[in-house]
Amino acid sequence: MNDKTTQSGSTKQQLGQSIDTDTEFAADMSAWMDGELTGGRARLVAQGMTADASRRSQWARYHLIGDVLRDNLPASGIVDIASAVRAEIDKDESTPRVSRMPLAGHPRAWGLAASLILASVILVNSWQRPGSSTVDVAARPDTTAPVAVATAADVEPDRADTSELDQYLRNHTLALVDTGEPARMLPYLSMAESAVEPVSAIAP
Amino acid sequence: MGDAGAVDQDLVKRVQRGDKTAFDLLVRKYQHKVIKLVSRYVYDPSDAHDVAQEAFIKAYRALPGFRGDSAFYTWLYRIAINTAKNHVAARNRAPVSSVSEFGNEDSEVDFSARLSDIDTPEALLLTDEVRRTILSAIDALPQDLRTALILREIEGMSYEEIAKTMECPVGTVRSRLFRARDTIDAELKKIEGLT
DSSP states (O other): OOOOHHEEEEEEEHHOOOOOHHHHHHHHHHHHHHTOOHHHHHHHHHHHHHHHHHHHHHHHEEEEEEEEHHHHTTTTOOOOOOHHHHHHHHHSSSSSOOOTTTTTTTTTHHHHHHHHHHHHHHHHHHHHHHHGGTTOGGOOOOOSOOOOOOOOOHHHHHHHHHHHHHHHHHHHHHHHHHHTTOTTTTHHHHHHHHSOOOOTTTOO | OOOOHHHHHHHHHHHHHHHHHHHHHHHHHHHHHHHHHHHTOOOOOHHHHHHHHHHHHHHHHHHHGGSSSOOOOHHHHHHHHHHHHHHHHHHHSSOOOHHHHHHHHSHHHHOOOOOOHSSOOOHHHHOOOHHHHHHHHHHHSHHHHHHHHHHTTTTTTHHHHHHHHTSSSHHHHHHHHHHHHHHHHHHHHTTOOOO
């Protein structure tokens, strides 16, 4: 210690004081507020302050020292809004705890979940289309989820396509019949015939 | 080590687990900084205090959604700035002499209550006394304690950096900082009216 310490009675008293529990606690708190205390002792400091209002006041004064040194005090001076804030949050019916659900409070996770649901819907819809109707739900007894049956509306666009093709082939067939030419379109016609309806009725 | 943000993170986790007192520690730590920040937008001191209080309450209610991607104080300052901007916008939209300011009994009560403890000569005197006490206590500190405190509080150095600068063990830095704070605190406790 230098001369300055011995000049001040109160300073000497403070520095020469024996280490008791309060002093040890305050030393740990000083290190903790600087982020230099971790583990079990840090937990003890946090718990100690939760339990003791005078230690919370000491915490506030330690921070006040830093605020004055950094010129962080507002022009209106020192205030304590902590009690007013506490009174207000005590009115809240419940403390805003983080939900135990893993996704709660994580917007990105909710977004991912929504994307997965959307992807599932699209996938199920694609399975239900006529082109991929080979998926035989009945053949999979382990399938428990309800599977929507494709409606007429779902397949209507495909039917319209085949009707158009059929009409085209009919016209050609009729033209061939009229001119007596060999039916070069017949292979295509037979394909369309198997897909849509018999064309034998219009064949000669 | 040396990351004061880790303390905030610890306190935030405690609040998220239901410890309201941990939030009280965060308010006591940041209240002056938040009021000073808000005062850049809201010039009236009473309003600035109200806005700061509202910002803390909003932060408390939003804490379950705070994931710690950014530092707590960055997140808190963002809330404070938005609250201040909203206050200014609402004030600009309101009629100049609104009934709610003076014509309503409840508002009169609030207004007089605020006058009693904010921006009064007593409050300013207290602030001056606190400032003088702290600065003179720092002046009276032994050189090694004062240097450690200044390197930590003004320069924001970690204990390890201070130890290198002062050529002493980290444990000595820890001890010097505590003794410096404790000595100043002993003087602060003598001031009447300071909690």
